[in-house]
Amino acid sequence: MYQYQCLNAISEAGLSLFSEDYQRTEEMAGADAVLLRSASLHETVFPEKLKAIARAGAGVNNIPLEDCAEKGIVVFNTPGANANGVKELVIAGMLLASRDIIGGIEWVKAHAGEENIAKTAEKQKKMFAGQEIEGKKLGVIGLGAIGVLVANAALHLGMEVYGYDPYMSVDSAWNLSRHIHHVKNLETIYQECDYITLHVPALDDTKGMIDREAAGQMKDGVILLNFARDLLVKEEDLIEALETGHIRKYVTDFPTAGLAGRDHVIVIPHLGASTEESEDNCARMAVREIREYLENGNIMNSVNFPNCDMGKKGKNPRITVLHHNVPNMIGQFTALLAKRGINIADLTNKSRGRFAYTMIDIEDTDSSGIAEELSKIENVLKVRIIL
């Protein structure tokens, strides 16, 4: 029996994919796997039993990835599963920033009950007039699952789209319309675009990327959208640019004390992925990743260990070893099995940065004591025998 814990609301569409071999627990100490959305794990002391963490979503800056890897905990995310939900809200954000729809709706609410509201509205509506997005230039920073969808959608709405992503994946490249200008530096985006939208993860090199210097290079009256992470923008520099009007509007999915209620800022309470479809997609993908790892040892969509797939486990035990990526690990594993006279049916090893993963199918039904012996080898992080 496996135990899982949910630290946030995870859609039933996903949780229902757990078989009767899985039981929900409220205690992390007893959990084999944890599912979460935005809950922070940075202060968490991880229990020995925990094997997997699945982030039902894309961003993993709420999880200490290295720390988890050192403890032999595989962390997964659900790439692309909520991208359409975010794309739709980004398009809505561009429209909300271009025309004072929010101001207009508030005006109507304030005049509710007035007999001649229709007539007054016709007189007053010029206060809420705006501009169209067709023909304007949009810069998309980060052409991953969301950035590509936003870029293509904006193109269909008649915008001229510039995209920047020095690390773009082949999949993203295939999905990106050839009509998008693929630019090689951020300066071009800053200098050319009327709208700029951020779709990069919060990493050491992206945190604070929108600072005074970046804002200074942008066109006067630019509209900036941030549905990625608040940390990408230096708030004091942003406020300065908003006060001078250099940045005309900032649309963000991340409320902060400094921005909530401020003029020229549209703050949404992190609703990018809050659609039935995105929540269901993320939960389904997260549960499938956990089941595949716990039951077969296969890793798909990990963000701290290499992906690795040996197919469905057969009737004999499968040994899985999470370890540091250093020389002679496989030699030590196979020597240990050879000493016990155990033949290897299949073996695979994959590495990613400082970490690696080895899966071994053995031609023997007796695996007693093997986990204990393998665990003693230096640089081994976690050993599992899947029976």
Ligand SMILES: NC(=O)c1ccc[n+]([C@@H]2O[C@H](COP(=O)([O-])OP(=O)(O)OC[C@H]3O[C@@H](n4cnc5c(N)ncnc54)[C@H](O)[C@@H]3O)[C@@H](O)[C@H]2O)c1
């Ligand atoms: N508002 C929401 O609810 C919501 C939902 C999903 C994701 N997000 C955020 O959006 C981010 C992007 O999501 P995604 O699903 O598109 O992820 P993704 O991994 O598919 O795409 C991220 C892209 O950013 C690119 N990138 C990385 N560093 C870069 C840099 N320095 N400059 C330019 N490009 C760079 C990568 O190459 C990749 O193509 C997530 O990391 C998350 O923080 C927010």
Ligand SMILES: O=C(O)CC[C@@H](O)C(=O)O
């Ligand atoms: O779970 C959510 O609601 C938000 C998820 C989003 O920020 C993500 O990074 O995928």
